[in-house]
Amino acid sequence: MLRKTFQGGVHPADGKEFARNIPYRVYLPKGDLVFPLNQHIGKPARPVVQKGDLVLTGQLLAEADGFVSANIVSSCSGKVKAVENRKTVAGPSVPCIVVENDGNYTLAEGIGTENDATNLTSQEILEKIKAAGIIGLGGAGFPTHVKLAPKNPREIEYVIANGAECEPYITCDDQLMRTKGSEIVEGLKIMLRLFPNAGGVILIEENKPEAIKAMEQACAGQEKIHIRAVHTKYPQGGERSVISVIAGKHLKLGMLPADAGCVVDNVATVHAIYRAVCKSEPVMERGFTVSGDGVKSPCNLMVRIGTSFAEVLEEAGGIREGVKARKMLCGGPMMGIALVSPDVPICKNNNALTVLTTDPVEEAEKTRTACLRCGRCNQVCPLGLTPQMMAVAAEKKNYERYEKKLYGLECIACGSCTYICPAKRPLMQLFKQAKAEIMAAKRR
Amino acid sequence: MQGIVIATLIVGVIGLLIGAALVAAGKKFYVEVDERxxxxxxxxxxxxxxxxxxxxxxxxxxxxxxxxxxxxxxxxxxxxxxxxxxxxxGVDGVQTVKKRAFVRCAGTCEKTSVKCNYVGIRDCRSAVMSGLPVWECDYGCLGFGSCVEACAFDAIHVRDGAAVVDPDKCTGCGRCASVCPKNLIELLPGDAKAAVACSSKARGPEVKKACSAGCIGCKLCTKQCEAEAIQVENNLAGIDYDKCVGCEKCMEKCPAKAIVRP
Structure with missing residues (x-):
């Protein structure tokens, strides 16, 4: 029997009703576009343009610096206004390329030409993916050309397109699967060419029946590609949860998905691979959800990379009248990053803006007590860790115990423990800090 | 009677044997310790x-x-x-340079203001990791007291949102400096006569907007200093403590009063 879910997890209110049935609208930004050089995991890209240069849509702005790094292309045409430090979602100012948008979106040469992917070699496919600057569009931002080049491609059993979209409020992948199903299947077929012994799996949570139907139609007649509808539970979309459902394997400390014979990519990434290989289009735009009870008209947009959050919020009608927006998040409420101001650019791996009229964190602060030792965090941890004991070790700064005895570095910071905790302990923040301090000590 | 004699003999002999073994082991495994x-x-x-x-x-x-x-x-x-x-x-002529910690920020609650409502763990390092700008100034003291926790001598305290060192208690061990995520704490030579109580590398207008005690990089101090001990680099004044004579002219001229007696 096929497995339907993983061990642990929580069922937060999903809030998907706000935007799930609203089809994509293309939004072309009016203001300047900002491209942070460190949108991906790895070394920041190296700029290849200077202040005053004229750039076209799809032209390379910064190239990958080293193996684990990614190209960044312009998503509008215009003049490079500056290469300077700007604020980003994560907080601190980082070097960014600012392009003054001329509003014409003149395409650079060669962008959008159709290609036949069937006679490309693996190497050529990987080069096209690298040139297009594709990174994990689901949120992690790991360069895709690195992920798709494991040591032994013949040992890969499953190539998984992850359409779980377990994060509450976000619906952009749902809409992508409903409208661009056949293109996702084409993208997955291109990926399968890299792994001769692998089968393709598209994983979707059961709360998206329309997407499941659309994808089933799109891959009718494909022998190597299957759809797997799984139970709706957070964090189903996490890489390790996906692998435990599809391959039935639990990754141990330090193991990569390739070690379990899996390659997992978000459906948006798979779609970007199709566009890069078959249409010669680099990552210039992405699906983006503006949602939450504080937004006037929640919607799904096709936005250009580099657009400011303020602009897309305006496109969604702004803040609903008569309410006060208490919390603005880049991403969803479980793993999203709080924004102090919406004047920051959308990066390749940002998939949503959520505006809430309540601030659960602030309310949790008021009712916080000492740990009750109820053990619910241990039950919901999708990795089988013991957050209750990890929290004690992290609070006492007993990092040796945290790392060696409790395997605290395995934590993926999904926030399930913090969500379920009746004592409202700030568990995820403790773990994030402990991880950062242990990693810093290791680098020293 | 006989039983007691035998028991005493056995215990006595065992005692002697173990004693001899201990003496031998003590001789064999003797570790030379330098009495110094x-x-x-x-x-x-x-x-x-x-x-x-x-x-x-x-x-x-x-x-x-x-x-x-x-x-x-x-x-x-x-x-x-x-x-x-x-x-x-047996070493002669060793120079001792006594050091002391100094917090290069004077951004108390009345000089600057809180920018966002941070409700997470009350620890400077956690606050920095959250990426939220707690205060208007990006460079200044967060005031959650990671340094207070680190100090073994009760010499540093948070007053009005910024950490202050008690020079009488400070021993200059540097533990506070190593935990400060903003790298605000500097170990000054004990006889330093002036120090800059600001770490902001932002440009003047930005500093002025964020904090009334911040160095705006106006270079008035550089012009005043006869000993050429002050240089402004990255919009921030820095004092060469070897050259400083302690005339305090810079302190009088500084528009933000960012140079202080440490």
Whole structure:
């Protein structure tokens, strides 16, 4: 029997009703576009343009610096206004390329030409993916050309397109699967060419029946590609949860998905691979959800990379009248990053803006007590860790115990423990800090 | 009667044998300990603060005796203790430079204001990791007191949202400096006469908007200084403590009063 879910997890209110049935609208930004050089995991890209240069849509702005790094292309045409430090979602100012948008979106040469992917070699496919600057569009931002080049491609059993979209409020992948199903299947077929012994799996949570139907139609007649509808539970979309459902394997400390014979990519990434290989289009735009009870008209947009959050919020009608927006998040409420101001650019791996009229964190602060030792965090941890004991070790700064005895570095910071905790302990923040301090000590 | 005699004999013989074995083992496994190590350890303060870079005062004493560390490695020891250690080790003419911590930020609640409502863990490092700008100034003291927790001498406290060092209690071990995520705490030479209480590298107008006690990089101090001890780099004044004569003209001229007597 096929497995339907993983061990642990929580069922937060999903809030998907706000935007799930609203089809994509293309939004072309009016203001300047900002491209942070460190949108991906790895070394920041190296700029290849200077202040005053004229750039076209799809032209390379910064190239990958080293193996684990990614190209960044312009998503509008215009003049490079500056290469300077700007604020980003994560907080601190980082070097960014600012392009003054001329509003014409003149395409650079060669962008959008159709290609036949069937006679490309693996190497050529990987080069096209690298040139297009594709990174994990689901949120992690790991360069895709690195992920798709494991040591032994013949040992890969499953190539998984992850359409779980377990994060509450976000619906952009749902809409992508409903409208661009056949293109996702084409993208997955291109990926399968890299792994001769692998089968393709598209994983979707059961709360998206329309997407499941659309994808089933799109891959009718494909022998190597299957759809797997799984139970709706957070964090189903996490890489390790996906692998435990599809391959039935639990990754141990330090193991990569390739070690379990899996390659997992978000459906948006798979779609970007199709566009890069078959249409010669680099990552210039992405699906983006503006949602939450504080937004006037929640919607799904096709936005250009580099657009400011303020602009897309305006496109969604702004803040609903008569309410006060208490919390603005880049991403969803479980793993999203709080924004102090919406004047920051959308990066390749940002998939949503959520505006809430309540601030659960602030309310949790008021009712916080000492740990009750109820053990619910241990039950919901999708990795089988013991957050209750990890929290004690992290609070006492007993990092040796945290790392060696409790395997605290395995934590993926999904926030399930913090969500379920009746004592409202700030568990995820403790773990994030402990991880950062242990990693810093290791680098020293 | 006979039983008692036998028992006494057996116990006595076993006792003698074990005693002999212990004496033999003690001779065989004797570890030579430098008696200077105990003497040096006597001179060290015994706080085990770790300011010297060793695991504690015992480890520091061993390192000094083995020649792995200088005799003045302990930043906490006063001059007399250093002289005693030099005498034990037979080293002459050791200079002691007493250091003390200084927080390069004067952004108290009345000088700057809170920008966002941070409700997470009350720890500076957690606040920095959250990426939220807690105060208007990006460079300044967060005031959650990671340094207070680190200090073994009760010499640093948060007052009105910014950390302040008590110069009488500070021993200059540098533990607070190593935990400050904003790198605000500097170890000054003990006789420093002036110091800049700001770390903002932002441009003047931005600093002015964020904090009324911030260095705006106007260079008035550089022009005033006759000893040429102040240089402005990255919009921030820096003092060369060797050159500074303590005339305090810079303090009078500084529009933000960002240069202070430490």
């Amino acid at each position: 190590e105990a003497l040096v350890r006597e001179c060290l303060p015994g706080n085990n603060c770790g300011g010297c870079g060793q695991a504690g005062c015992d480890a520091a004493a061993a390192a000094i005796v083995n020649g792995e560390a200088e005799v003045n490695v302990c930043p906490v020891c006063n001059e007399k203790a250093i002289q005693e250690i030099s005498a034990i080790m």
